Every structure is written in structure tokens, then in C-alpha cells.
Amino acid sequence: MAPEIKYTKADVDLAVSAAKAAFHRNSEWRLLDASARGRLLNKFADLVQRDTKYLTELESYNNGMVVNLGLYFSETNVKSIRYLASLADKIQGDTVPLDGDNFTFTLKQPVGVCGLILPWNFPILMFINKVVTALAAGCTVVVKPAEQTPLTALALAALLKEAGVPAGVVNVVNGYGPGAGTALTHHPDVAKISFTGSVEVGKLIQQAAGKVNLKRVTLELGGKSPLIIMNDADLNVAVPTAAFGVFSHQGQMCVAASRLYVQSGIYDKFVEKAVEFAKNRKVGNPADTTVDQGPQIDSEMLEKVLGYIEKGKKDGAKLLTGGKRIGKSGFYVEPTVFADVKDDMTIAKEEIFGPVQSILKFDTLEEVIDRANNTSYGLAAGIFTTNINNALQYAKHVEAGNVWVNGYGMTGQQSPFGGYKDSGVGREGGLNCVDPYLEVKAIAISLPKKF
Ligand code: NAI
Ligand code: MG
Numbered sequence: 001m002a003p004e005i006k007y008t009k010a011d012v013d014l015a016v017s018a019a020k021a022a023f024h025r026n027s028e029w030r031l032l033d034a035s036a037r038g039r040l041l042n043k044f045a046d047l048v049q050r051d052t053k054y055l056t057e058l059e060s061y062n063n064g065m066v067v068n069l070g071l072y073f074s075e076t077n078v079k080s081i082r083y084l085a086s087l088a089d090k091i092q093g094d095t096v097p098l099d100g101d102n103f104t105f106t107l108k109q110p111v112g113v114c115g116l117i118l119p120w121n122f123p124i125l126m127f128i129n130k131v132v133t134a135l136a137a138g139c140t141v142v143v144k145p146a147e148q149t150p151l152t153a154l155a156l157a158a159l160l161k162e163a164g165v166p167a168g169v170v171n172v173v174n175g176y177g178p179g180a181g182t183a184l185t186h187h188p189d190v191a192k193i194s195f196t197g198s199v200e201v202g203k204l205i206q207q208a209a210g211k212v213n214l215k216r217v218t219l220e221l222g223g224k225s226p227l228i229i230m231n232d233a234d235l236n237v238a239v240p241t242a243a244f245g246v247f248s249h250q251g252q253m254c255v256a257a258s259r260l261y262v263q264s265g266i267y268d269k270f271v272e273k274a275v276e277f278a279k280n281r282k283v284g285n286p287a288d289t290t291v292d293q294g295p296q297i298d299s300e301m302l303e304k305v306l307g308y309i310e311k312g313k314k315d316g317a318k319l320l321t322g323g324k325r326i327g328k329s330g331f332y333v334e335p336t337v338f339a340d341v342k343d344d345m346t347i348a349k350e351e352i353f354g355p356v357q358s359i360l361k362f363d364t365l366e367e368v369i370d371r372a373n374n375t376s377y378g379l380a381a382g383i384f385t386t387n388i389n390n391a392l393q394y395a396k397h398v399e400a401g402n403v404w405v406n407g408y409g410m411t412g413q414q415s416p417f418g419g420y421k422d423s424g425v426g427r428e429g430g431l432n433c434v435d436p437y438l439e440v441k442a443i444a445i446s447l448p449k450k451f
Contacts (some may be wrong), residue, residue: 022168305354378420
């Protein structure tokens, strides 16, 4: 076995000092004009496209993502890079009607060295989302991938170098949270942290952000997202979509539709179809293109998911299919469906991050909106109904950063993404996604009264 290598504070210090040097006002990166920055990022998109097959396979080795899902994301990843690249030369300030004889304007400037801490569930997507946004804004970065998934961040960093991004602008330090992650969050020369991961660590990061200097913080954390199925829903669409919403990527999605509220008039029929759908999902080697579901990320998450399933059974939820580990090697879990779940059961309250569908019954929209909001999370929410008023009432009153109607998971780099309440701070994506990586400077020039 290879010796364990722990990259820690000393490595982070080196990376931050390289990023700081690359951010110097006279550096090659800072002197590059904004359109050229955009062109470099578009070159990066070309290279990511060129290496689609390699990156998809590497991501599958990295975290067990099924190849079909990887291929889907490789297409959207390239689009994301191009979208972000297009923002590089559209960072504009305002002119301001300040009192008196002044000419006042704002200048938007990159915030500085950014520490980007990535999760293991979507390593390529998250790298692109955070790194390319920071680069479009003109920042320099130190990236810390999750310890479970060190590979694709290195491959992408090599492609950024090949695209011509100057040395020191992008630095990757693979390491553990305590050690490499904490060194980054406590570093005085890091101006901003962007983090995706657990609420627990999100809170630590926000605390750390105020300890040494005052870091700007963007947090994208977990969820316990409610999906509502009304009596008038089209079950042919709602059943597979609800399953996709919770089983895709082994359930390791921050937006997982992990509280599925089904209205009483269709409850029994829905449950029956949902069980049938889950039973037909093919679990196995993620490299097999006919497979729907691969393994959980590691033994820790396997145990955590199985523990939640046991808790569900003990609390009295009705286990209708699944519930067990498959085989002895690889961390495979059967697609699992619980019905008759109650709001106060652990599986209805805590993020499971596994292929576990929890179905709850409700009678009225009024009632279910309150129940949907009775959580500290607020990332995503969905509803299936053909009644426009019900859809809009729900969309207006549910406390979540993303709401999906008659579908689930429709998002992309063009659209803001993030959470209410403990699901996060700030938004990623959308036209304004570079703003959290910028400072706004107001410059006022006093004009003589007469000339
Ligand atoms: P985590 O929040 O511990 O890890 C995410 C990232 O944070 C990793 O890069 C890790 O090395 C880093 N990290 C950990 N402790 C840190 C610290 N003190 N300072 C700085 N960085 C630190 O998540 P973990 O343990 O992998 O998963 C736990 C749960 O979090 C999952 O069961 C799931 O519920 C949730 N999660 C949510 C994700 C999302 O997409 N929002 C992604 C991954 C996990
Ligand atoms: Mg952790």
C-alpha cells in the first residue's frame, strides 16, 4: 500500500503565496484584458470538450458516477464554462448621481485570492462552477478538492495550464478538511471562501471566516427538499421524475427530492408505481452504460445510509422495497422506498444522501406548504400539478432557492442556484454569479463649479 500523504498547512501556504503573487497588480494575469481572459476560458472549454471521454472515465473512477450521467454532465460542463467565459468582459460599473459637483462611478474589481473547497459528489461540475466563476471575475484561486475525489481537479488544472492560464493563478491542494481545508479558511491572505458540502462544515467555515481576517463567504449546503404530488398530477411523468429526483447519482445530490409528499387521492396508486419503478432500476458497475445506479462514495457513507434505513424501519416507516447493501465488495445500496413516513421521523428530517425515497401523505396544499417549510433546510422544492394557481401559490410560499414545477432539477449555469435558511449563503450561477468574487469601488471626482 502506498504511504498516506497528508497535504497540510505548509502546502496551503505555498499555494496561497503563489496565488497572491499571481494577483499582484503587475502580474501577467492582472494585466490581461478582460476579453483575453474570456478567450482563455473558452480555450479551456475546448480542451474539456476534447477530453470528454477521458474526463468522464476519470470522474467515474474518482467517485463512482455512472458513465451515462457523466456524459450528460460533460456536455453541460462545457456549456457552463462558455457561459462563464462570456461574463469576463461584461463586468461593468455604474455612474452615480452623487450630490454636488462630482463625477462618480463604480469600478468592480476582483476580490483577491479565493479558497474553493469542493465536495466529492460532483467534482468536475463543482470545480468548473467555482473555479471558472472566480477566474471570469479575475481572481486567483486555491482549490481544495474533497479527500475522496482528488483526481479530476488535477486533470482540469492541467487543462487550464494548457489553455494558457498563467502559473500561480490556479493552484490545487489535495488534502483533508482538517489540515488543508482549515489552513485555507484561516489564511490571512485568502479574501474569499466558496464552499459546497455539509451544513456542519458550512457553519465551521463561516466561523473561521471571521477569525483571522474577514473573508467573504459563499456556502452551498445540504437539503431536505420537498416534492409535492397533487391529485391532478400526471403520474406517468411524476413517478419517474420523483424517482430520478432521489435515486440519480445514488442519491448523493444536495437537491435530492428526499421528502416526497403525495396527496391522499392518488397516494396508494402512486406508491405502488413508485415501488415498481425502484425495483426496475439497474444497480452495478458505473462503467456499464446500461446501469442506472453505481456505488456510494465510500464505506462511511454506505454505513450512514444503511443506518438511516434502519432508523426508518425502527421509527415505523413502511419499507416497501430495497433496504439492504448489495454484495460485499463495492458500496452498493438497493434503491429503497419507504411509505407512510411521518414528518417527525429521522428519515424525514435529516439529509440521507443515498438512494432512499421517503413518501409522506397529505390532504391539502395549505397543510403541505407548512409541512414542507418545517425544516431548517431550504435548497430546492418541487410540485406536480396541472392547476396553475396551486403551482404558483406553492412556488411563492415554499422556502427554497429553487422551485421546479412538473419537473425536477431543471437548472444550469445561467440560473441562480443556492439555498434559503441553513442550505446556504449566497447564490451561484446566473448573470450575477461573478458579483460575490468582486469588490465595488466608488470613485468620486470633484469637478470645479465653473470652467
Ligand atoms: P464535508 O462537508 O465534511 O466535506 C466537504 C468538503 O469540505 C471536503 O472538501 C472536505 O475535505 C472539506 N472539509 C471538511 N471539514 C472541513 C473543515 N473543518 N474546514 C474546511 N474544509 C473542510 O462533507 P462530508 O463529510 O463529505 O459529507 C457529510 C454530509 O454532507 C453528507 O452526508 C451530505 O449530507 C452532505 N454533503 C452535501 C453536499 C452538497 O452537495 N451540498 C456534498 C457533500 C456532502
Ligand atoms: Mg465531513
